[in-house]
Amino acid sequence: MENKAKLTIDSLSDNIGLARVTVASFASQLNFTLAELEEIKVAISEAVSNSIIHGYAEESGEIEIRMRVYGEQLEIIVKDQGCGIEDIEAACEPAYTTAGRMGLGLVFIDSFMDKFEIESKAAKGTTLKMIKIPAQEKKQIN
Amino acid sequence: MENKAKLTIDSLSDNIGLARVTVASFASQLNFTLAELEEIKVAISEAVSNSIIHGYAEESGEIEIRMRVYGEQLEIIVKDQGCGIEDIEAACEPAYTTAGRMGLGLVFIDSFMDKFEIESKAAKGTTLKMIKIPAQEKKQIN
Amino acid sequence: IGEIKRHLRDNNPIRVSRSLRDTAYKALQMKESLENKKSKEPNLNEIAEELGISREDIVYALDAIQDPISLFEPIYH
Ligand SMILES: Nc1ncnc2c1ncn2[C@@H]1O[C@H](COP(=O)(O)OP(=O)(O)O)[C@@H](O)[C@H]1O
Ligand SMILES: Nc1ncnc2c1ncn2[C@@H]1O[C@H](COP(=O)(O)OP(=O)(O)O)[C@@H](O)[C@H]1O
Ligand SMILES: [Mg+2]
Ligand SMILES: [Mg+2]
Numbered sequence: 001m002e003n004k005a006k007l008t009i010d011s012l013s014d015n016i017g018l019a020r021v022t023v024a025s026f027a028s029q030l031n032f033t034l035a036e037l038e039e040i041k042v043a044i045s046e047a048v049s050n051s052i053i054h055g056y057a058e059e060s061g062e063i064e065i066r067m068r069v070y071g072e073q074l075e076i077i078v079k080d081q082g083c084g085i086e087d088i089e090a091a092c093e094p095a096y097t098t099a100g101r102m103g104l105g106l107v108f109i110d111s112f113m114d115k116f117e118i119e120s121k122a123a124k125g126t127t128l129k130m131i132k133i134p135a136q137e138k139k140q141i142n
Numbered sequence: 143m144e145n146k147a148k149l150t151i152d153s154l155s156d157n158i159g160l161a162r163v164t165v166a167s168f169a170s171q172l173n174f175t176l177a178e179l180e181e182i183k184v185a186i187s188e189a190v191s192n193s194i195i196h197g198y199a200e201e202s203g204e205i206e207i208r209m210r211v212y213g214e215q216l217e218i219i220v221k222d223q224g225c226g227i228e229d230i231e232a233a234c235e236p237a238y239t240t241a242g243r244m245g246l247g248l249v250f251i252d253s254f255m256d257k258f259e260i261e262s263k264a265a266k267g268t269t270l271k272m273i274k275i276p277a278q279e280k281k282q283i284n
Numbered sequence: 285i286g287e288i289k290r291h292l293r294d295n296n297p298i299r300v301s302r303s304l305r306d307t308a309y310k311a312l313q314m315k316e317s318l319e320n321k322k323s324k325e326p327n328l329n330e331i332a333e334e335l336g337i338s339r340e341d342i343v344y345a346l347d348a349i350q351d352p353i354s355l356f357e358p359i360y361h
Contacts, residue, residue: 005160006150014145014171021167021347022149025160028339031327034315037343136327159340167344176301 003029004068009048011056011063011080019048019065026067027074031134039112040074040132046105047078047128054099055082055126072137081125088118145171146210151190153198153205153222161190161207168209169216173276181254182216182274188247189220189270196241197224197268214279223267230260307345310335 007022009015020041027040044065051063066077085091092110097103110116115131149164151157162183169182186207193205208219227233234252239245252258257273314334318326332339 003154003156004152005157006148007164008148008150010146012145015147017347018147018164018167021344022160022164024343024347025163025340028328028332028343029156031329033325033327034311034331034346035325037328041347134327159338163340163344176303 002068002070004066006067007065009063009065011052011059011061011082013049013052015063016045016048016052019063020044023065023067023076026069027132030069030072030074031136032074032132033135036132036134040076043109043112043130044076044078046108047130050105051078051080051082051126053101055080055084057083072133074132076130076132077127078130079125079127084122084124085118085120085126086122088120092118144210144212146208148209149207151205151207153194153201153203153224155191155194157205158187158190158194161205162186165207165209165218168211169274172211172214172216173278174216174274175277178274178276182218185251185254185272186218186220188250189272192247193220193222193224193268195243197222197226199225214275216274218272218274219269220272221267221269226264226266227260227262227268228264230262234260304345304348307337307341308349310337311342311346 005022005026007019009019023044024037024041027037032040048063048065051061052058055061055063061081064077064079066075066079068075090096092106093103094107095103106118109128109130113130113132115129117129118126119129120126147164147168149161151161165186166179166183169179174182190205190207193203194200197203197205203223206219206221208217208221210217232238234248235245236249237245248260251270251272255272255274257271259271260268261271262268311331314331315326318330318334328339328342332342335342
């Protein structure tokens with residue numbers, strides 16, 4: 001079984017909730033628990049708000065959220081065409097922030113997802129790729 | 143204030159609920175009552191299921207759902223690249239159906255929306271454009 | 285359940301309608317009862333099927349009643 005969807009939103013903080021609900025709804029076709037869906041929602045909120053706050057720095061732009069299920073995996077790709085991340089390794093450190101914030105967004109995403117990759121180029125933008133598998137399915141594999 | 147979003151889905155009936163919830167979530171930035179949001183959800187379900195059942199006739203394709211708010215209006219455009227509607231006027235008649243169904247989908251959409259337009263070309267596809275304004279705002283204008 | 289009810293009552297934005305709250309409640313209650321019955325955490329599909337409410341509508345309702353701050357509590361504690 002494969003299924004996919006793509007949500008494209010204006011970079012407005014009003015749309016964070018939209019992204020969260022859309023991705024969680026899409027994810028719910030797999031056997032995620034409510035707690036796992038909450039983790040997915042936090043990851044999406046963090047990713048999208050990073051694109052809005054850091055990537056576009058309150059300028060306007062578009063954020064693309066691709067969702068795909070294949071087998072029992074959920075893949076989510078969040079992409080902006082903002083300023084890019086200068087030092088990806090540093091950005092992933094807890095408490096690292098360039099905007100006087102908490103510096104935990106990327107740490108949360110990493111801890112809530114089974115796989116997490118960042119691609120970024122200065123002045124080109126940032127793409128986050130995340131994969132999550134329901135714990136229930138992982139148990140069955142073992 | 144303007145805000146927009148676009149959802150693109152595979153033409154699978156599994157995705158009808160996703161489209162419904164995404165549009166309702168986007169619509170909720172305007173002052174719609176719960177009853178109005180339900181009407182929007184029904185209209186989206188009918189539009190998307192028409193694209194799946196009639197437009198693509200269970201073949202695979204993509205459905206694009208564009209959402210926009212401007213002023214106090216919600217505009218929704220649902221577009222498929224399926225078989226198209228042969229006779230748009232006939233299709234809008236109550237109980238008209240080419241698939242042994244109820245023939246009320248387009249009637250519902252028309253009655254729930256403030257404005258409803260259909261564009262369709264054989265073998266090219268169908269585009270529905272709908273506009274809805276919260277009753278609360280309409281009262282204030284008068 | 286009492287605690288959930290109190291939480292919902294205390295943290296409800298006014299915009300959240302009664303029926304959304306009802307849906308969210310039912311989902312949380314059903315989660316607990318399935319958890320007790322099967323002694324494992326149910327997935328959303330099981331909750332949705334048991335309630336006869338679509339999984340997307342449950343996602344929407346749960347999101348609407350959510351106090352965003354509470355999301356982070358488990359991490360900070
Ligand atoms: N989409 C993005 N575009 C540009 N920079 C980003 C993006 N996402 C993250 N960053 C950079 O990585 C840093 C760490 O991000 P994060 O862990 O979410 O912490 P915070 O958002 O609290 O600063 C940010 O401060 C910013 O410098
Ligand atoms: N997206 C579409 N693509 C092709 N044909 C369509 C589409 N939407 C509607 N139609 C045609 O219009 C008719 C009436 O649609 P509707 O009022 O929803 O009734 P029903 O779906 O129950 O047949 C359909 O039977 C079909 O022939
Ligand atoms: Mg952040
Ligand atoms: Mg129909």
